[in-house]
Amino acid sequence: MLRLIFFRWACWLLLVVIGSSTYRLKAQNPAQPADPLYATQLEQITESLGDVQPEDDHNAQSLDHYLRTPLNLNAADEAALSEFFFLSPLQIRQLLDYRSLLGELLSIYELQAVPGWDPAIIGKIRPYVVVQQTAGMLEQFRTRLKGGTHQLLARVSQALQPSEGFRADPLTGEPAYKGSPQRLFLRYGYQYKHLLQYGFAAEKDAGEELFRGSQRKGFDFYTAHLFIRDLGFVHTLALGDFTVNMGQGLMHWQGLAFRKSAEITAVKRQGLLLRPYRSAGEFNFHRGVGIRLGRQRTSITAFASLRHLDANRESDTLLETERFWVTSFQQSGLHRTPSELADKGVQRQWTFGGNLSRSFRQGHVGLNAVRYVFGTPVQSNPAPYNRYAFSGKDWSNYSFDFSYTRRNVHVFGELAADAGFHAAGIAGCVLSVDAAADLCFLYRNIAPQYRALYANAFTENSSRSNERGIYSGVSIRPASGWRIDAYVDLYRFPWLRYQASAPSSGVDYLAQMTYRPDKKLELVLRYRTETKQENRPEFYVDGSTAPGPVTRQGLRWHMQYRLSASLTLRQRLELVWFNRRGLNPQDGFLSFMDFIYKPMQLPISGNIRLQYFESDGYDSRIYAYENDVLFNYSIPVYYNKGYRFYLNVNGDLSRKMSFWLRVATTRNTGNQGSGARLNDPDGSWKSDLSFQVRYLF
């Protein structure tokens, strides 16, 4: 034991000597929180949601908070570390094992001694963590109430060219949208580390009214939360709005969940079981109470929620008693027109659920259950692909999940069943086969009949059911600065699905090469291809449709180069080929250049983008993540032909007050939309303006 302690101190001293020069340099140039892989994930999530941009900004808020109040690595548990999406489950386990074996970290430099933590991952997490002695619970309670930070944020944005919905209807003389064209967002929050959070937010979308008409209470959407952690026996207490994330997402996962990407080890769902909800999205959260109690390695969680969801409600007045049923849920949160307002809050949903979890040194096991009770029966569209869609007034799901780490192997999985005893299973493993290579495998088998209302597992199918597949990924670092990531995903859909009128299959490949020789330069070359069977006119046989293979290929070149301490250049070129060997092939092209200006000595920074895009149609569309005001996502979809320009400016008016200003415009030079949809601006220009201010105190 003495020799172990002496050896550890000797290593620490050596690491201080070697590492201090590097970290001293980093202290002079605070690391930037932006992560290009996170941007790629948001692009893919937007594509999977049918071009609807995600509104859950929990990850962004967490990183921003940890940037100002770094997480103490000596106090962080597995759940807290899993909030950093770029940490793999193996890396989290390796840090916890290191800490349990050798005690608390003495210094941030000691991270270099943790197995599996290379300089790249240390550089990523460095801005968000700190190494301190852990404090007692009583001392924490006193400082929780007064030691945190208050944050007040206000954002307004508007499209400068009014869309069709704001123009007076020639017949009625009234516009379709009753409210003003501004989108408003207000948020107040208090946070002390990860131990105490409370706050509220209010949001109004463009076209919704404010303090008049259909919105007498002011804003269209309100949210509030109180979130307490680590209070003795009470591990977590959530009051108000919160999200629940169980297992591997087969049953219930409301947080932002990543899809297939070049980050091949990011296949495991990980995060806090209960999370506070502070975002502007109006659908994917619970409202009520959640509590997690724990002693030593056992914990029990329970939650209850009552929501009034937007839904499309039909009625049948032929019977003596009018009968209602819901055909679909509306997740957009838009309440601009009388029809949208008629759908607002019509479906009452009670949710009850819980988790029993037992942790041990190398893993955990857990049991999960959730039950939903609806006020109005749900009856889905009776299409063949909807044969197994949920119908009824109540539903429930149950699952068992586990994880286990041994040496360089981490396995995880979940087995789930629904109220009809239809099964689903997912199992994966992450192997660190060498200091320069990682492997990842994931198998999922989800019955066509399986239904879970808030599932968000690692699947190809957006419905999270009717799928069998195996995913394999590899990441190698063959030489200093080089990294090659690749995956292959083979999957099959045993039953029909939307736009596939027979059982179908598909295969996805991705290969990405990254060259990052130093902190100044990063080059990325990525090739991705997806072949999936779909209904298309060229596959008609004797008047009936059978799905045939449709291939979408993409090649992306991305470069980021720091020209100086304050100026960074970012450039991308992307090509897309859709169905090259079929009827109506389409090609797409997109290229942009960003200039990012962040002077060290001035309280102002900005970035500008110049972009050109051209594609034959919607099938060859391209998504491109854009810098936006803090906590706001911008992932537009580009097709047809045109130019895009935006300018972001961010400044610190004082130590406590900051502002963000964004001007963006797109000029379509190709075929114009007819403007027939209410949200389409008429004409070739589409511009929007955003302004946000934040006050910290």
Next chain:
Amino acid sequence: MRSLVFAQPLRQPLSVLYPPSSAYSLYQHDVFSFMSNPASLAFTRKFSAGVYGERRFLLAELGVCHMAAAMPIGSGAMGTHVRYAGFSGYQETSLGIAYSRRLGEKAAVGLQFNHVNFRVPGLVRDAAVFAELGALLRVAPKLIIGLHVQNPAGGLFAKTEARLPSTFKLGMGFDASEKFHINAELLKESDLPVALLAAFQYQFHQRFFIRAGINTAVGSGFAGFGLAWSGLRVDVTGSLHPQLGFTPGLMLVSFPGNKSAVTPKVVQP
């Protein structure tokens, strides 16, 4: 003449995926590696022989058997193989002999001649000869790239005048360590689109390893594990074709003089 059921071309390594998937490794290669690139024979340090068999899609009529042997000669090595596929109504055999030579410490070249014949009893019997050229270059201590050309002259069958397809391959292999290897090859067969063959091998114990990979031409994956003892190695393999189903296989490799390792220890040049 197109390959039988497309997924079973005897003259190419397209279908028989498992055995030759370690050609670009200094540590993981074996007697079947030269089926992917004849230049990899140069890694042979001791005599080795092996046999591989599989029942394609679990159909007796589509059984395949490969036998190979290799031995070092001077600054190179020599290898031979026999391949057989078919049933009573159709048989196809291939006999090949290969020679490979090291060029210094970082390069190797190989040449192979194959005699292929097929027979449909009572109908036709024909044969052809074609050549293969291969080269490997060790561009970094852990990185090898290779080039392989098969039947560049476009050989013909004598009687039926069917033309054998030409194939061109460009590959790369990375030995992360003595225990982990990964490689990828781009394969272009005449009149067919480019395909990618990729595989990895991980030796997690002195006696055990796993190997897996994929062939994008048909979206087919394969995997297997190997067990070694007393100079003998047994691999149990399987591959999955998305439409035609599962193919089991078994491989035996003998390398006398090695007691326990999965592959003979390679003496670094």
